Amino acid sequence: MYALSIRHLYLIKGSFPRILDLIYWPTIQIILWGFISKFFTMYSDYYTNTVGVILSCAILYDFLFRSSISFNMLFLEEIWSRNFTNLFVAPLRISEIIIALTSTALIRTLIGIVPAVLLMSPFFGVSILDMGYALLLLFLSLYMFGTTLGILVTSGLLRFGPSFENTAWSSLFLLAPLGCVYYPISILPEWLQVISKFLPLVYVFEEARSILVNNIVNYDNIIKALILNLIYFIIAVAVFYFSFYGARKKGTLVNMGE
């Protein structure tokens, strides 16, 4: 497990453009949403006393996005470098591969998101850290969901090969509108609300807004999100195992490359 993690840490350490790339997009996101949120606070009653609502939600969403993409990227790196087969003939259990990728994805995500979080306060006078301990639970929930999506996409890569790569990039964009990142669930048509309630994102972002606007932590939302995440995570791991055995049957683990 450790070996697979250091393989990716060497890759990050050895390339300044790679580190820059990790930091660049979250920082741009924060600056962009920072100015948008500043504009909203000046012209919208809803946001009058909650300068950081949109900005905090943007950071939370970016954390989710980075968690998912990081997991996919770690797997895609193996395919692009034609190292994939070496990995699967090493004495690694599937569970060890999942744990190694999950933990390395967190490091990769934090490299990108921490500078963005630190920039919030001097640039826009708000800090997501003001959300207190509940923030940790929200991050945990988003990390679980991001990893779950990552595992599902990599399952597709395992089963169908590199042609599944486009899905890796688009998976989260599909769910974002239903996740109610920047608006309350009540905005959605009723039939979409029903679907949205199956997504842990809805509870996480509802809760984030509730903490920022009302200064109250509602643990019901947090627990609902965590339970849903746990269910989806277990399903994703099962799908990954299923895909691995499917790939062995189909022979796609041999010579998988660009």
Add this chain to the structure above:
Amino acid sequence: MSIELKNLKKNYNNFEAVNDLNFKIDNGKIIGLLGPNGCGKTTTIGMILGLIKPTEGEILVNGKNVEIEKNRIQVLEKMNFISPYVELPKKLTVKENLIVYGKMYEVKNLKERIEKLTIDLNLSEFQNRKTGELSSGQKNRVSLAKSLINSPEILLLDEPTASLDPDTGDYIRSYIENYASKNNTTILLASHNMSEVERLCSKVMMMKSGKIIDEGTCKELISKHGRQNLEETFLKIIRE
């Protein structure tokens, strides 16, 4: 360690990639697997490595069925492989790649092992260079170092000297030959290079359309088919 294949079959939909393969490689033997492209050599190696699930049959390594997950992991710890179609991460240095794989195989005294391999394979001066920056001959030596990092008791070599110049090819062959005799390593060599097979293998199996159609020592096969060398023998068997 021995490798035994019993009634091994692999079908992809209606295509029979490997059909009823039966052979045993005893401990310390080097066996050649010859055949035209698409005859099932890589599929056979893939099944032994656990990358491909057989449709039917068994693969026993030292008597253990590798289809059982626990056995697969135990066997993979003592096995390694090299193929020109599989590369090491290009952005990592030679040393970093060897550290990563050494740790993956839980090699004891890894520092000493890497030092020995880099000296033996003339890689010392490149060890801090990125693998992607090396020539194909140097990359091949790095791949060989990776495949020997865990001091494997079984080596699966899929065209180990393909696309190498004669000098580098000869260097790799000599190294494998030496390594196998010193360490009593069991080797399955899939190759299109007949002189390589004649030099290294104590026995050869000829594969065509997923089946073994002939086998024996190089001398036996050449004399049986009344040809001058293994290449002519191979062509005769394959074209029949």
